[in-house]
Structures are given as C-alpha cells and as structure tokens.
Amino acid sequence: MFRRKDRxxxxxxxxxxxxxxxxxxxxxxxxLLRSTVVPGVTTRALDAVAEEAIRDHGAIPSFLGYHGFxxxxxxxxxxxxxxxxxxxxxxxxxxxxxxxxxxxxAGWHGDAAITVGVGEIDPAATELSRVTEDALWxxxxxxxxxxxxxxxxxxxxxxxxxxxxxTAYGIVEEYVGHGIGTSMHMDPNVPNYATGGRSPLLAAGMxxxxxxxxxxxxxxxxxxxxxxxxxxxxxxxxxxxxHTVAITEQGxxxxxxxxxxxxxxxxLGVASPAAERG
Ligand code: MG
Ligand code: MG
Numbered sequence: 587m588f589r590r591k592d593r594x595x596x597x598x599x600x601x602x603x604x605x606x607x608x609x610x611x612x613x614x615x616x617x618l619l620r621s622t623v624v625p626g627v628t629t630r631a632l633d634a635v636a637e638e639a640i641r642d643h644g645a646i647p648s649f650l651g652y653h654g655f656x657x658x659x660x661x662x663x664x665x666x667x668x669x670x671x672x673x674x675x676x677x678x679x680x681x682x683x684x685x686x687x688x689x690x691x692a693g694w695h696g697d698a699a700i701t702v703g704v705g706e707i708d709p710a711a712t713e714l715s716r717v718t719e720d721a722l723w724x725x726x727x728x729x730x731x732x733x734x735x736x737x738x739x740x741x742x743x744x745x746x747x748x749x750x751x752x753t754a755y756g757i758v759e760e761y762v763g764h765g766i767g768t769s770m771h772m773d774p775n776v777p778n779y780a781t782g783g784r785s786p787l788l789a790a791g792m793x794x795x796x797x798x799x800x801x802x803x804x805x806x807x808x809x810x811x812x813x814x815x816x817x818x819x820x821x822x823x824x825x826x827x828x829h830t831v832a833i834t835e836q837g838x839x840x841x842x843x844x845x846x847x848x849x850x851x852x853x854l855g856v857a858s859p860a861a862e863r864g
Pocket of ligand 2: 698764
C-alpha cells in the first residue's frame with residue numbers, strides 16, 4: 587500500500603495557499619449546508635444549495651461527474667456511511683446526515699465532510715458524531731513532520747477506543763483518507779485505524795484528507811444496488827467527518843476549517859500556523 591515517498595505530491599507554500607482557497611470554499615459551503623439541514627428538506631435541495639454556493643465562489647464541484655457521480659455532494663443518512671446520492675429523500679426529525687463536499691479552485695482541491703442532526707436527535711447519535719469528529723481531530727493533530735502516515739490512523743483508532751464504550755464502535759476499513767492536491771484522490775492512502783507496518787514519513791508540503799467513518803455497531807459495510815451508497819450491514823448508524831490538512835513547518839493547517847483548526851488545536855495543545863493566520 588505504501589512504498590515510494592516520491593509518489594506523494596509536495597506543494598510549495600504558495601500552492602498550499604491556493605489549496606487554502608479551495609478549502610475555504612468547501613468550509614463555507616458546508617457551513618451553509620449545516621444551516622440548511624432542517625426537517626422537510628430533501629437531499630436534492632441540499633445538493634442544489636451546495637452546487638450554487640461552490641460556483642458562486644468561482645469554484646467547481648469536484649464530485650459532480652466523478653466516476654459518473656450525479657451530484658455535487660454526498661448525502662449519507664443514518665445507516666448510510668458514505669457516498670449517498672442526493673435525491674427525493676425527505677429529512678425527518680431524528681435523522682442524522684453526513685454531508686461530504688469537494689471543490690476545485692484554481693486547479694487545487696479541497697475535501698471535507700460533516701455530520702448534522704435533523705431537529706432533535708437521539709443522544710447516542712449525538713455521541714457517535716462527537717466521537718467521530720474528536721477522532722478526526724486527533725488524526726489531524728498527528729499530521730505533522732516526523733510522524734508517519736500510520737501514526738494518523740493509530741491516533742484516530744486510539745481516540746475512538748479511549749471513549750466510554752469505545753471498543754463497541756466499528757471503524758470502517760474499506761474506505762480511507764487520501765493525499766490531495768491537483769487531484770482529489772492521490773497517494774498515499776490514509777487508513778483510519780492502526781495498520782502497523784511501514785508507511786511514508788510526513789513532510790512539509792504534503793496535504794492529506796483524513797476522514798474517519800465510525801459505526802454505532804459492527805464495521806461491516808455493503809454497497810447498495812445504486813453502486814454508490816455504502817451502508818452498515820447491521821443497520822446501525824454511522825458518522826463521517828473529514829478535513830483536508832496541510833503539513834507545514836509550523837504544524838498542521840486544516841485547510842477546510844474556517845479557523846484553520848486554531849480552536850481545536852489550541853485545546854489539544856498542538857502547534858499550528860492557524861494560531862496566527864486562521
Ligand atoms: Mg470527502
Ligand atoms: Mg475524501
């Protein structure tokens with residue numbers, strides 16, 4: 587899976603700045619979508635909001651047409667894990683939706699996902715989303731010079747397992763994070779679990795999308811007949827959170843977070859260029 591460091595795209599600081607531009611388009615689009623998620627809205631309506639927002643920022647929705655994907659976002663509800671296709675589904679109170687969004691600006695990609703409750707949701711569902719998002723931030727914090735790719739997955743898995751009841755959660759292994767830059771999906775793969783073994787050293791100028799998918803039950807997943815939607819085999823809920831992060835000399839910089847990760851990293855005691863530049 588991992589071999590040659592020279593297959594990982596290294597960006598100049600100027601190119602990372604351009605990626606920040608793409609990341610902010612994704613961040614602002616997801617913020618807009620967060621407030622658009624209300625009972626009664628269809629996932630297709632969310633997709634329309636997303637496409638308009640991305641294009642209004644002068645960017646291109648990277649998912650649209652990707653291997654034939656028919657929309658600008660993925661909308662995965664309840665037991666759907668990832669790659670749900672927007673459509674006629676009406677969101678109901680108590681639903682929980684993961685929204686994955688990607689945009690290209692000036693040739694550079696950003697990719698991020700959030701999970702949002704629809705109206706009032708079950709406390710266990712809220713907790714599952716928190717556990718997944720916290721694990722993502724532990725993974726992002728591990729995206730620093732001197733660490734290896736495997737350290738990210740180990741940080742994500744350790745975070746989930748350290749939670750109360752953490753051993754009962756399933757961490758999806760079939761879908762992983764990835765390098766990102768001039769394409770959405772590049773080397774290296776970034777698993778969300780501890781793989782052990784060899785993996786590339788992280789270096790300044792690398793950019794990665796880290797995206798844990800955590801299930802309330804078993805981690806086994808299957809793909810529906812639409813050839814896209816991935817669901818948990820046991821029907822339990824799953825949450826998906828994702829950010830694009832740049833590895834810099836000053837620490838990780840979360841390109842798809844509005845504040846660059848400043849608040850979260852401060853709480854974790856992690857040095858980041860976001861502390862000064864947002
Ligand atoms: Mg994504
Ligand atoms: Mg991704």
